[in-house]
Amino acid sequence: MREGKYIIDSIESGLVKLLFAENEEIEEVVKRDQFNHPVHQSDVLLIKIEDGKISSTPLKMETEKRREQAASLMEKLKNRNQ
Numbered sequence: 001m002r003e004g005k006y007i008i009d010s011i012e013s014g015l016v017k018l019l020f021a022e023n024e025e026i027e028e029v030v031k032r033d034q035f036n037h038p039v040h041q042s043d044v045l046l047i048k049i050e051d052g053k054i055s056s057t058p059l060k061m062e063t064e065k066r067r068e069q070a071a072s073l074m075e076k077l078k079n080r081n082q
Helices: 060-080
Strands: 004-012 015-020 027-031 044-050 053-058
Touching: 044 060
Parallel strands: none
Antiparallel strands: 004 015, 004 044, 015 027, 044 053
């Protein structure tokens, strides 16, 4: 796993699927219990590797910005069909 920003794509059966923000084709799967904070789908995280272990920091402003962009896009698509 490389260090950098990741987006949580999904969480299933205790596994968190991460997409590398610079290239969302790069996927990593990590056990949920490796995070020292709550994680949710679509969260943006800064991942660092320290002593062979994952260290992550939630990027709340970036997460909120992405959620707002997604909501705006959905609204535009909804209005386009009217």
